[in-house]
Amino acid sequence: MSEVPDPVEADRALKAKHRAMWAQGDYPAVAAEIIPDLGPILVEACGLRGGGGTGAPGAEGRGARVLDVAAGSGNAAIPAALAGASVVASDLTPELFEAGRRLAAERGVEVEWRQADAEALPFEDDEFDTVLSCVGVMFAPHHQAAADELVRVCRPGGTIGLLSWTPEGFLGQMLATMKPYMPPPPPGAQPPPLWGDEAHVRTLLGDRVTDVEARKQTVLVDRFKSPEEFRDYFKARYGPTIAAYRAVADDPDRTAALDRDLAELARRHDKGSGSTAMEWEYLLFTARTA
Numbered sequence: 401m402s403e404v405p406d407p408v409e410a411d412r413a414l415k416a417k418h419r420a421m422w423a424q425g426d427y428p429a430v431a432a433e434i435i436p437d438l439g440p441i442l443v444e445a446c447g448l449r450g451g452g453g454t455g456a457p458g459a460e461g462r463g464a465r466v467l468d469v470a471a472g473s474g475n476a477a478i479p480a481a482l483a484g485a486s487v488v489a490s491d492l493t494p495e496l497f498e499a500g501r502r503l504a505a506e507r508g509v510e511v512e513w514r515q516a517d518a519e520a521l522p523f524e525d526d527e528f529d530t531v532l533s534c535v536g537v538m539f540a541p542h543h544q545a546a547a548d549e550l551v552r553v554c555r556p557g558g559t560i561g562l563l564s565w566t567p568e569g570f571l572g573q574m575l576a577t578m579k580p581y582m583p584p585p586p587p588g589a590q591p592p593p594l595w596g597d598e599a600h601v602r603t604l605l606g607d608r609v610t611d612v613e614a615r616k617q618t619v620l621v622d623r624f625k626s627p628e629e630f631r632d633y634f635k636a637r638y639g640p641t642i643a644a645y646r647a648v649a650d651d652p653d654r655t656a657a658l659d660r661d662l663a664e665l666a667r668r669h670d671k672g673s674g675s676t677a678m679e680w681e682y683l684l685f686t687a688r689t690a
């Protein structure tokens with residue numbers, strides 16, 4: 401008779417696997433070189449701005465207590481600190497904090513770095529004025545648990561801000577392209593780009609938020625000379641892509657097929673301007689806690 405798996409132990413093992421995945425390669429380079437604009441866009445959408453200093457906490461940056469969930473190397477946390485907020489950057493993968501600390505020091509701001517699973521945040525109820533996540537919380541596998549934590553640690557009348565890749569946009573399609581090459585996710589784990597679907601996020605947050613604003617936007621990614629250069633960059637630096645290649649490493653045909661599929665994806669999204677220029681779509685979602 402097979403043993404019933406212990407759910408707590410199974411979740412610990414899953415999170416350890418996720419941490420190892422995000423620690424490999426060079427995610428801080430991806431954040432700094434491909435999507436550095438997204439953190440400031442989210443911070444601005446949350447109403448965090450520098451200067452002034454007369455508004456209530458949360459109305460602008462100065463004095464606001466901000467939590468960046470799944471902060472990585474601080475793509476949103478550092479701009480929030482630059483806006484004058486007191487910022488905690490939390491992430492499952494503390495290996496990314498070293499780069500974050502260096503970047504924060506270069507920009508002359510202080511950020512507190514805390515290892516934390518987005519599904520079990522080590523913070524008090526109502527502790528933050530603003531809780532935000534830039535293409536971050538979407539990668540926690542249990543969406544309702546993560547959403548409940550965002551709401552729990554945000555004070556009533558505070559702001560929740562989320563920037564997430566959409567299912568139909570480039571990154572959503574990239575994850576879908578890699579999926580058949582990877583082992584199936586465990587039962588109950590949900591696909592990250594669902595957080596890019598407004599209706600899904602509204603359902604997760606329910607009537608615990610008001611004043612929802614959601615809009616789809618794109619970020620231009622034009623640093624790659626060819627679809628193959630894009631593919632090789634991600635193959636070397638981006639944890640989920642490295643994991644997909646590892647899963648088929650002993651099968652040259654599957655590896656070649658993944659090579660083709662990723663280059664083809666970039667070719668399809670290329671706006672055709674000589675080098676590869678792509679618009680990557682995301683959902684920018686903000687709401688006030690009721």
Ligand SMILES: C[S@@+](CC[C@H](N)C(=O)[O-])C[C@H]1O[C@@H](n2cnc3c(N)ncnc32)[C@H](O)[C@@H]1O
Pocket residue numbers: 415418419422431438439469470471472473474475476490491492493496516517518519533534535536537539540541
């Ligand atoms: C695409 S990166 C985004 C990082 C950063 N917010 C940015 O904009 O560059 C996704 C992040 O989610 C983190 N992550 C994945 N699962 C998580 C979980 N269950 N709890 C907290 N962080 C998680 C990873 O460690 C990684 O830093």
